[in-house]
Amino acid sequence: MTVHLVAITGGSGSGKTWLARRLRRRLGCNAGLVSLDDFYRDLSALSKRERDRRNFDNPAAIEWSLFLETLARIKRGAPAVIPRYDFASHTRRPQPRLWMPKPIVLLEGLWLLREPRARRLYSLSVYLNIPGEVRLQRRVARDRKERSRSRASVLRQFRAHVQPMHERFVAPQVRHADIVLDLPIGDVTLGKLVAMVKELNAKNRMVS
Numbered sequence: 001m002t003v004h005l006v007a008i009t010g011g012s013g014s015g016k017t018w019l020a021r022r023l024r025r026r027l028g029c030n031a032g033l034v035s036l037d038d039f040y041r042d043l044s045a046l047s048k049r050e051r052d053r054r055n056f057d058n059p060a061a062i063e064w065s066l067f068l069e070t071l072a073r074i075k076r077g078a079p080a081v082i083p084r085y086d087f088a089s090h091t092r093r094p095q096p097r098l099w100m101p102k103p104i105v106l107l108e109g110l111w112l113l114r115e116p117r118a119r120r121l122y123s124l125s126v127y128l129n130i131p132g133e134v135r136l137q138r139r140v141a142r143d144r145k146e147r148s149r150s151r152a153s154v155l156r157q158f159r160a161h162v163q164p165m166h167e168r169f170v171a172p173q174v175r176h177a178d179i180v181l182d183l184p185i186g187d188v189t190l191g192k193l194v195a196m197v198k199e200l201n202a203k204n205r206m207v208s
Helices: 016-030 048-052 064-075 132-146 151-176 187-207
Strands: 004-010 031-035 080-082 097-099 104-108 122-128 179-181
Touching: 004 016, 004 064, 004 151, 004 187, 016 031, 016 104, 016 122, 016 187, 064 080, 104 187, 122 151, 122 187, 132 151
Parallel strands: 004 104, 004 122, 031 104, 122 179
Antiparallel strands: 080 097
16 A cells, blocks of 8 residues: 655644644545654653653654654554553553554644654645744643643743744744645635645556
8 A cells, every 4th residue: 555644733723633634534534644642752650740840842752763663654554553642641541542554644743844754754744834822822722621721821831831842843844844834724725735635646546
């Protein structure tokens, strides 16, 4: 099986997961979704206080060796075991996910274009260029709803870690992206992206 990896990256709150899920819905059973978030390092050996003090907006928080190994297996069209991360406890859940081969794999995450070894595997890459104030509003809404955090704690983290790390590690990735998207991202944009991904698959069928 020829596998096309489509990387979707951008800052926290830029809409990476939103975009990946909608693309997968439109592409149907030929597409699967993998999140870089599931490759955060397991911090179960640390106390809760120590876990909470970690900077999760630094790419060093990711277990890159495992991610690259898994990505290589997915690219080869082989089954893979993907960890599942629990943001509430900052640990990996007991049962990982068994990945079965798909011809189209949508990847979403903060730093997908930083690692040259990963970039070489992508057929298409997208960077979401969303203003900081919009990303902050979305992050507050998400973390309060999904991670039971207070507005004050989210704001503190955004100013202390998220935005400085964004400027240092996330924003520079734009130069590696095939496509850069600004607001608004509506049905027309989604339709064009779906057509581009389908064209990748169509070329494979013609060659085979």
